Amino acid sequence: MSFLLYVGAAMAEIAGCFGFWAFARLGRSVWWLLPSLASLAVFAYLLTLVESEAAGRAFAAYGGIYIAASLLWLWTVEGQRPDLWDLGGAALCLAGTAVILFGPRGG
Numbered sequence: 001m002s003f004l005l006y007v008g009a010a011m012a013e014i015a016g017c018f019g020f021w022a023f024a025r026l027g028r029s030v031w032w033l034l035p036s037l038a039s040l041a042v043f044a045y046l047l048t049l050v051e052s053e054a055a056g057r058a059f060a061a062y063g064g065i066y067i068a069a070s071l072l073w074l075w076t077v078e079g080q081r082p083d084l085w086d087l088g089g090a091a092l093c094l095a096g097t098a099v100i101l102f103g104p105r106g107g
Contacts, residue, residue, distance in 0.1 A: 005046050006050065006065040009062060009066075010062070013039070015035075015036070016039035019033060050062075062097075064097030065094075065097060
C-alpha cells in the first residue's frame, strides 16, 4: 500500500510542479496555477497516509520514487527519453529507498 501512496504522491507532486513550470517557463496562463496548487495539496495529503513512525523517514524513502517517476514524466509527457545516466541515477536512488524502507531497525 505504501508503494501505491508513494507513486500517487509522486505523480501529484510532479503534475503540480509542472503546472508552475508551464506558467513560469512556457508562458501558460496564470490559471495553470489553480490545478497545480490542488495537485500539490493532494501530494502532501498522500504522504501523510504512508505508514511510518517518522515523517523524515517517509519523505526520504519517497525521494527515490519521486526521481524514478520524474524520469517517467520526462519520457511520457515531455517526450524526452531518459539516457543511461538518468536510469543509473534512478536505480541508485531506488536502492537507497529500499534500504530506508526495508532495513532492519534496532529497538
